[in-house]
Amino acid sequence: GAVVSQHPSWVICKSGTSVKIECRSLDFQATTMFWYRQFPKQSLMLMATSNEGSKATYEQGVEKDKFLINHASLTLSTLTVTSAHPEDSSFYICSARDRQGPNTEAFFGQGTRLTVV
Amino acid sequence: AQKVTQAQTEISVVEKEDVTLDCVYETRDTTYYLFWYKQPPSGELVFLIRRNSFDEQNEISGRYSWNFQKSTSSFNFTITASQVVDSAVYFCALSEGLIQGAQKLVFGQGTRLTINP
Numbered sequence: 001g002a003v004v005s006q007h008p009s010w011v012i013c014k015s016g017t018s019v020k021i022e023c024r025s026l027d028f029q030a031t032t033m034f035w036y037r038q039f040p041k042q043s044l045m046l047m048a049t050s051n052e053g054s055k056a057t058y059e060q061g062v063e064k065d066k067f068l069i070n071h072a073s074l075t076l077s078t079l080t081v082t083s084a085h086p087e088d089s090s091f092y093i094c095s096a097r098d099r100q101g102p103n104t105e106a107f108f109g110q111g112t113r114l115t116v117v
Numbered sequence: 118a119q120k121v122t123q124a125q126t127e128i129s130v131v132e133k134e135d136v137t138l139d140c141v142y143e144t145r146d147t148t149y150y151l152f153w154y155k156q157p158p159s160g161e162l163v164f165l166i167r168r169n170s171f172d173e174q175n176e177i178s179g180r181y182s183w184n185f186q187k188s189t190s191s192f193n194f195t196i197t198a199s200q201v202v203d204s205a206v207y208f209c210a211l212s213e214g215l216i217q218g219a220q221k222l223v224f225g226q227g228t229r230l231t232i233n234p
Contacts, residue, residue, distance in 0.1 A: 110161040
């Protein structure tokens with residue numbers, strides 16, 4: 001299957017700093033990528049839909065100015081957590097669909113564990 | 118609105134026992150997709166199965182089997198002869214629409230399965 005790579009796998013940052021997480025489709029092009037957040041022992045919740053060349057679409061309750069999403073190419077989307085606070089500590093995971101593949105597959109990255117201290 | 122319910126928060130069984138994880142979903146759409154994912158402690162999501170709403174045929178893959186019942190809006194997952202390596206959190210998920218396909222997923226709360234030696 002197609003490979004989606006996230007970087008970094010884990011990151012620890014100080015409160016008030018910004019952290020950038022990358023999501024790359026390694027062997028396919030993805031016009032759309034999705035960012036999910038998972039708090040400890042909870043389910044995955046969709047944060048936003050990242051569209052190549054246009055603005056991201058955010059789910060209700062997600063602050064777009066705090067979670068900046070950039071989808072500058074068909075293989076890369078980035079999520080920047082700005083002015084991070086301890087409550088932003090979570091597991092962030094992206095998924096991507098192959099634009100030329102069947103409309104039934106979404107491939108997940110390995111996730112990024114963010115800890116804000 | 119879409120909703121996925123996994124009523125079993127945690128299940129613990131002894132190795133070699135069979136175990137069934139329940140999943141009930143709600144959707145107004147006639148075309149939708151159902152998924153099961155495994156999330157080991159490392160965090161990545163491991164794809165197990167995808168089923169579209171037009172295919173009610175049950176599926177077996179090794180020790181895994183799935184029972185899709187549209188009449189009860191359920192998509193249950195059974196592990197036969199469980200093994201310690203099956204210990205993980207299992208998520209049932211739903212996506213709607215022929216056009217959207219597998220792009221945006223709504224996840225259930227997850228079931229933490231522990232297989233004891």
